[in-house]
Amino acid sequence: MAVIAVVGGGITGLALAHRLRSRGKDAVVLEAGAHLGGVIQTRQRDGFSTETGPNSFLDREPATRELAASLGIEERIRMADPSAKSRSLYTRGQLRPVPASPPAFLKSDLLPLGTRLRVLAELFTGRAPPGQDESLGDFGRRHVGARATSVLLDAMQTGTYAGDVEALSAEAAFPTLKQLEREHRSLLLGAVRTQGRQRAPAPAGTKLKGAMCTFEGGLGTLVEALARALGPAARTGAAVEGLARSQNGWRLSVRERGQQAELEASQVVLTSPAHVSAELLAPLDPSLAGHLKGIPYAPIAVVHLGFAPGKTPPPDGFGFLVPGQEQRQLLGVIHVSTVFPFRAEGGRVLYTCLMGGARRPDLVGLNEEALAALAQQELREMAGVTASPDFTEAVRWPRGIPQYTVGHLERLSAIDSALARLPGLHLAGNAYKGVGLNDCIRNAAALAETLASR
Numbered sequence: 001m002a003v004i005a006v007v008g009g010g011i012t013g014l015a016l017a018h019r020l021r022s023r024g025k026d027a028v029v030l031e032a033g034a035h036l037g038g039v040i041q042t043r044q045r046d047g048f049s050t051e052t053g054p055n056s057f058l059d060r061e062p063a064t065r066e067l068a069a070s071l072g073i074e075e076r077i078r079m080a081d082p083s084a085k086s087r088s089l090y091t092r093g094q095l096r097p098v099p100a101s102p103p104a105f106l107k108s109d110l111l112p113l114g115t116r117l118r119v120l121a122e123l124f125t126g127r128a129p130p131g132q133d134e135s136l137g138d139f140g141r142r143h144v145g146a147r148a149t150s151v152l153l154d155a156m157q158t159g160t161y162a163g164d165v166e167a168l169s170a171e172a173a174f175p176t177l178k179q180l181e182r183e184h185r186s187l188l189l190g191a192v193r194t195q196g197r198q199r200a201p202a203p204a205g206t207k208l209k210g211a212m213c214t215f216e217g218g219l220g221t222l223v224e225a226l227a228r229a230l231g232p233a234a235r236t237g238a239a240v241e242g243l244a245r246s247q248n249g250w251r252l253s254v255r256e257r258g259q260q261a262e263l264e265a266s267q268v269v270l271t272s273p274a275h276v277s278a279e280l281l282a283p284l285d286p287s288l289a290g291h292l293k294g295i296p297y298a299p300i301a302v303v304h305l306g307f308a309p310g311k312t313p314p315p316d317g318f319g320f321l322v323p324g325q326e327q328r329q330l331l332g333v334i335h336v337s338t339v340f341p342f343r344a345e346g347g348r349v350l351y352t353c354l355m356g357g358a359r360r361p362d363l364v365g366l367n368e369e370a371l372a373a374l375a376q377q378e379l380r381e382m383a384g385v386t387a388s389p390d391f392t393e394a395v396r397w398p399r400g401i402p403q404y405t406v407g408h409l410e411r412l413s414a415i416d417s418a419l420a421r422l423p424g425l426h427l428a429g430n431a432y433k434g435v436g437l438n439d440c441i442r443n444a445a446a447l448a449e450t451l452a453s454r
């Protein structure tokens with residue numbers, strides 16, 4: 001049977017290969033690193049369970065739950081503790097809760113009164129001229145004004161992209177916001193009109209909880225289950241170093257555990273980061289490689305600070321985000337032990353601090369001790385955590401999160417046109433049409449179905 005080679009064993013590559021194999025296709029995953037999962041890895045140490053990359057997924061669409069069900073681990077999905085529902089923003093030098101409803105927003109001190117009134121005037125915003133790819137900053141200023149954009153929209157994008165409001169494309173990075181605008185003109189109006197729809201119970205037969213979720217044992221449980229299901233079809237320590245067309249499809253040069261080998265495949269899916277795929281494709285199509293190289297990434301550091309039981313009071317809520325105008329070193333903080341108490345045994349307290357991003361890329365160059373010390377100092381000044389942590393861990397991702405900047409959609413259509421000239425070659429992964437776990441899994445499943453039906 002013709003082999004489908006999947007380059008990269010992150011969640012995209014694993015989910016794709018699993019779906020292909022369950023549709024009877026001979027898919028093989030080639031992963032350069034020593035472990036599967038890409039940026040996802042759960043570590044257990046000193047009573048703490050830490051994540052190197054993502055912390056959770058939003059159980060609002062079926063992709064991740066369906067994947068879990070197909071692996072027999074749906075029962076191991078764990079919802080965030082209901083007490084962790086509230087979120088805060090660090091604005092004007094202090095933590096302030098994010099109000100849950102428009103009337104509460106009007107009464108809250110999240111933004112100064114004049115800014116809140118400007119947000120209300122959003123009801124009169126006109127639609128953007130069609131076909132215009134505007135930055136999230138421009139989009140925000142049109143709708144809610146400059147001050148609310150630099151607080152609310154900056155915090156929102158920081159939570160997903162760790163990027164820059166002036167660089168991100170509103171349409172590519174937040175398509176649902178642009179859809180609200182297209183359908184309802186005003187975002188507030190759209191939010192009110194669709195509230196009923198969003199609150200409606202999940203369709204009969206689905207178990208979607210609409211909550212942030214992980215798995216018992218962390219997100220690593222999903223990777224382990226995929227690795228088990230794929231068995232020897234998922235190969236670690238197998239770096240793809242070259243790609244050429246062959247008589248029956250494609251020939252891959254693979255360096256596997258020090259040995260150079262070749263693999264013949266009828267189809268190839270590159271799920272490697274865009275800059276790696278660019279290197280592989282440069283000899284075949286320099287212009288395609290150029291488009292891929294043009295997708296920037298924001299570096300990010302994940303810093304865990306753990307406290308022994310009783311050392312510091314457990315924090316309330318999910319955590320907080322920090323808009324750039326506050327000029328702090330933290331992008332955001334997750335109150336892990338409040339959200340998922342089972343990730344910190346026996347009453348321990350665990351914070352995960354996110355640092356760097358497009359705002360402070362230099363911070364990702366700091367060593368682990370320096371990052372932990374900086375996170376600790378920031379947490380003390382911003383959230384009043386005065387105790388010294390008993391456990392620290394820092395993970396640095398120099399190319400952490402792809403940035404869907406203005407022009408991204410145009411770049412994607414140029415990439416699609418170039419791929420049409422290379423039959424049997426496909427691109428997937430977080431660099432293109434969604435960075436969240438749900439996006440990666442949903443897009444992988446859709447591509448698998450397309451390939452399986454050929």
Ligand SMILES: Cc1cc2nc3c(=O)[nH]c(=O)nc-3n(C[C@H](O)[C@H](O)[C@H](O)COP(=O)(O)OP(=O)(O)OC[C@H]3O[C@@H](n4cnc5c(N)ncnc54)[C@H](O)[C@@H]3O)c2cc1C
Pocket residue numbers: 007008009010011012013030031032033037038039040052053054055056057058238239240241271272273276300302397400401428429430431434435436437438440
């Ligand atoms: C710090 C951080 C926090 C995040 N938090 C969340 C969150 O809470 N919720 C959420 O939904 N999303 C989150 N995300 C986003 C989400 O985790 C990622 O977008 C997603 O996991 C990416 O999966 P992927 O398979 O597309 O890419 P990757 O995980 O990057 O996998 C690509 C793989 O390709 C391999 N590779 C590279 N070169 C080669 C080669 N030449 N040959 C073979 N293999 C190669 C790499 O080693 C890697 O394993 C977060 C991301 C980061 C970095």
